[in-house]
Amino acid sequence: MAFRTWAKLFGATLGAAAAGGASQLGLAYGLGILRLTRVVDVTARDQWMAQLAWVAWIAMASAVIGAMVGRRALPPHAGAGTRLVAAVSAALGAAIVVPLTMEPARTAQIAGVRPVFIIGVCAALGAAVGIVAAYAAVSHAVARWNLTAVGAGVWAIAIVSVAPSMAPSEPLPATRLGVIDASFLSDSVTQRTALFTMPALALICGVAVGVAARRRAMPTLTVALSGLAGPALLTLAYLVAGPGSGDQRYQVVPYWAAMTAAGAGVLGSVLVAVLSRGPAVPADGSGPVKSRPTPDRPPLPRREAQTSSAIAQAAAVAAQRSEEQLRPSDTGVFTVPPEEGGASFNGFAPRPQPQPVNAPPVAPAPVSPPLSTSPAPQPRGRNGQGDEFVDWVSGLGHR
Known part of the structure; x- marks a missing residue:
């Protein structure tokens, strides 16, 4: 720069x-x-x-x-x-x-x-x-709006407090920050109002700024925090000054009221952010406000207009015809000619079972395998010895 x-x-x-x-x-x-x-x-x-x-x-x-x-x-x-x-x-x-x-x-x-x-x-x-x-x-624009609104409200309360003392015979009052210390109010009423003046001012400013931010289609988080900046200065100012220690609680009451002012302001803006979920509408009522694309938030892709299918076009054309001009392809209803013998077609009657034209072939009988013709084996043992053994025993007797 x-x-x-x-x-x-x-x-x-x-x-x-x-x-x-x-x-x-x-x-x-x-x-x-x-x-x-x-x-x-x-x-x-x-x-x-x-x-x-x-x-x-x-x-x-x-x-x-x-x-x-x-x-x-x-x-x-x-x-x-x-x-x-x-x-x-x-x-x-x-x-x-x-x-x-x-x-x-x-x-x-x-x-x-x-x-x-x-x-x-x-x-x-x-x-x-x-x-x-x-x-x-x-x-942030919402911070500027809230700081301006709360600052103007604080000075308006101060002017209202000192206005009665502008008469020639009236003494100057002791005016506290964010408190209506007017002389026409009694001390008890002043102490009661001191507890609610700053939270009420913060709540009203938070709601007003939140509505303005919502109508400009700002992000939800920005709308929710739009009531913080102005009341936070009141809280910090009383933190710097201190709560005081007097028996009459002259400074203690507004001190604690200032401690809750920031919360009241955020409460008002959060309520606006939560409850106002409809589309933002400009002041002239011309239509919803479209958020402008930013480097952090690129524009969403647009879907091209789709042409209607051939079936939809045919249905649209058929809807314009009279009943006499309708074709079966338009209504999906087809006339079935009667069957032989004059019987009408019944789609719910059971269908007859088909009869076979030729008898089914007979399965061939199984053929058993031929029996074996091999000779039976000769038993072995002492009683069934061969000729060679008998001849050997006979030869022993002639020796």
Whole structure:
């Protein structure tokens, strides 16, 4: 990538993030949301921790703003390394929150706390987390939508909380991140709503972004995770600030609400991904949206239109004929002439057995083999000796 393109990308992301951080801090200072130049007693230390959550979240949101603006300067088909450079430059621009919060905190007096150091660390951690948020905003459209929706909702809640204090005689309220701290609500109602405000906001944004992603025929996994990015920043901001330790549970209640916000956002988008299984339809209702092929997802092969067979064509022609014009080959019914003698053909009657014309040949009688005529053998033994033995015995007597 050319040097001019790198310089344009770095300058756009860095400048937009710095401008976003300064503008958000100016709005927070002007509305009285952030009041860093004050004396806080030990019993009110949770209010100081609520300010830290705002500082961390503003740093994260500033990095996201820089990434969204710098995305326009990215070259076509930018790789992961280029997007990471854009995210890092956005986080560097968001680091302007660090000096803009440390300088007012020099006059703050917090019992047992070094306010300048603590607020600088929280702002720096928020800018570091902003690298991940900025990279998600550059890489995925659903992350940009959800971050924008949740960010707008957080600022809308803050403005609603401080709106009654704009009257001349009303004091400035202590506004917590993602909590309706309006003066027209009692303390008990405020504590109850603090437990449900952020999860409800995350759930609504998750459902809205999930529906938008589903209508654009995005993958199911993308739709299911479309409600994660924005609520995750609220969770991380409260993790940086801490849960607090006051007896009135001023910071503990919104802390645990923020811990469940990410899960609520994912729940909303997962419900959309599971329940919306029909084909995606565009806004004008013209028809289903066809997903465009990408290098990772090539187009599916198309089947050529098959011509009808000869049998189907013959059947179609036969269906247009009248009953008088039908032929046996069209209906498959053939007329069989009657048999001799006037009997009609019955296909279910038993068929007669065929009779043999000639008698079967008689098998020849077996012939026994001839008897043997050889003389019987002469027995051997003492009583049956031959003539030679008798003559030998007779000769012994004449000697």
